Amino acid sequence: MMTAARMLDSIRVDYPAPAHVPAELKVDLGWAMGSVPNDLVDPYLPCAWLTDRDLPPLLFNPANPKAPGGIAGGMRGAWVVHRYEDIERVYTDNDHFSNRGTAEFQAMIGETFRSIPLAIDPPEHGKYRMFLMPHFSPAAVARMDATIRGVVVEMIEGFAGQGEVDIAWDFARAFPVRIFMGLMGFPAPMFEQFLAWEWDILHSWDTQKTMAALRAVLAFLRGFIAEKEREPDEHLVSKIVHGRIEGRALSADEKIGTVWFLWLGGLDTVAATISQMFRRMALEPEIQRQLRDHPELINSAVEEFLRTQPILSSARTARRDFEWHGVEIKAGDAIQCLNPAGNFDAARFPDPRSFDMTRKGNRHFTFVAGVHLCLGASLARRELRTLLEEWFRRIPEFRVKPGADTTVFPGLLSIRNLPLVWDV
Numbered sequence: 031m032m033t034a035a036r037m038l039d040s041i042r043v044d045y046p047a048p049a050h051v052p053a054e055l056k057v058d059l060g061w062a063m064g065s066v067p068n069d070l071v072d073p074y075l076p077c078a079w080l081t082d083r084d085l086p087p088l089l090f091n092p093a094n095p096k097a098p099g100g101i102a103g104g105m106r107g108a109w110v111v112h113r114y115e116d117i118e119r120v121y122t123d124n125d126h127f128s129n130r131g132t133a134e135f136q137a138m139i140g141e142t143f144r145s146i147p148l149a150i151d152p153p154e155h156g157k158y159r160m161f162l163m164p165h166f167s168p169a170a171v172a173r174m175d176a177t178i179r180g181v182v183v184e185m186i187e188g189f190a191g192q193g194e195v196d197i198a199w200d201f202a203r204a205f206p207v208r209i210f211m212g213l214m215g216f217p218a219p220m221f222e223q224f225l226a227w228e229w230d231i232l233h234s235w236d237t238q239k240t241m242a243a244l245r246a247v248l249a250f251l252r253g254f255i256a257e258k259e260r261e262p263d264e265h266l267v268s269k270i271v272h273g274r275i276e277g278r279a280l281s282a283d284e285k286i287g288t289v290w291f292l293w294l295g296g297l298d299t300v301a302a303t304i305s306q307m308f309r310r311m312a313l314e315p316e317i318q319r320q321l322r323d324h325p326e327l328i329n330s331a332v333e334e335f336l337r338t339q340p341i342l343s344s345a346r347t348a349r350r351d352f353e354w355h356g357v358e359i360k361a362g363d364a365i366q367c368l369n370p371a372g373n374f375d376a377a378r379f380p381d382p383r384s385f386d387m388t389r390k391g392n393r394h395f396t397f398v399a400g401v402h403l404c405l406g407a408s409l410a411r412r413e414l415r416t417l418l419e420e421w422f423r424r425i426p427e428f429r430v431k432p433g434a435d436t437t438v439f440p441g442l443l444s445i446r447n448l449p450l451v452w453d454v
């Protein structure tokens with residue numbers, strides 16, 4: 031087996047990078063960001079060697095001049111952080127690391143509104159977070175239990191007797207979006223269109239398509255906001271539009287910035303998680319058996335699925351010049367946290383590659399950490415838990431349909447189709 035040092039040598043590149051980046055730290059880590067598929071039971075395994083403590087704590091991934099993009103920092107390249115404690119620092123040290131510009135795809139078409147709350151730094155971030163929190167708190171999500179359970183049960187009972195379902199396409203893609211559409215008050219028939227727009231924005235890697243989708247979705251959302259201004263209802267977009275922050279109404283930019291980012295954050299994150307969760311259970315039936323025998327472990331199993339499936343890795347921008355691990359970081363440098371390394375750091379998680387649903391203190395980075403901790407985390411957790419509870423009440427041991435392709439992107443792209451079968 032190759033040592034981590036040899037692995038590092040094999041990905042070294044001499045692409046252009048800013049003058050302050052030492053040549054020996056320049057490596058191509060684009061493959062680690064979830065855009066290269068594989069067929070492993072643990073699809074995040076290719077990042078395992080990056081948790082080796084002998085590696086330099088900071089690496090630099092320069093933009094590939096032939097294929098820019100793929101990693102945060104775009105044309106500039108990014109520092110890559112892979113140790114648990116360093117990732118934690120980037121997510122929690124708001125004095126050195128900023129969220130400005132994070133996931134602001136709208137800038138591509140000349141829009142200047144900000145993505146709220148994700149791209150806002152503290153202390154300003156706090157007022158937006160407080161404004162939205164009442165709708166996403168554990169208590170608010172608990173009130174959605176009957177709705178979530180109703181949708182799950184209806185969908186599972188629709189296919190239970192058939193002995194087969196395409197869990198990715200027919201279930202994972204649809205279930206969380208149905209909940210999300212109901213929460214926001216979006217019209218149900220927009221479902222396919224929303225997913226198509228989101229695909230073009232996040233996954234098409236085609237600038238023309240991305241820009242066209244951005245124009246279309248923002249036009250739709252602005253029209254929808256205007257409709258709710260005229261005709262309020264009890265759903266979240268209407269509450270945002272008519273809400274007040276620190277005693278005043280929201281500006282037009284704040285309304286679109288908030289609704290837009292919820293739209294982007296809420297659509298397919300849970301879907302990707304569900305598909306990977308069922309793929310893992312199908313390929314490792316022992317997990318199914320344990321959950322069936324011990325439903326009381328469902329909550330901690332969900333946490334372990336989240337840890338072992340870090341579908342996103344977040345980036346920040348350095349706010350100032352400073353030295354870190356003997357390396358010079360300059361204001362404006364992009365810093366990419368490699369969650370598929372941090373979530374498996376043996377210094378933090380004993381026996382990190384094994385799926386252990388009894389794991390204690392499972393503080394992973396799948397929802398990041400610090401003030402930007404995913405606002406939808408309680409909702410996502412409840413959706414996943416409810417799904418597992420109702421699934422194991424109705425479906426016996428399942429497996430991948432013989433001959434089906436189980437190739438998966440270890441990230442948000444996930445898996446498009448995954449037919450599962452069971453005996454009826």
Ligand code: HEM
Nearest residue numbers: 147148295296299300303342344397398402404405406410
């Ligand atoms: C398993 C499912 C999900 C995962 C893995 C996930 C992951 C993440 C991550 C990694 C971030 C932080 C990004 C960063 O700081 O750069 C984030 C933030 C956020 N997520 Fe999620 N998310 C999920 C579900 C949801 C859902 C269902 C919603 C909404 C309905 C949502 C809304 C948000 C919002 C609004 C933020 C920004 C929070 C802030 O900046 O204060 N997420 N999410």
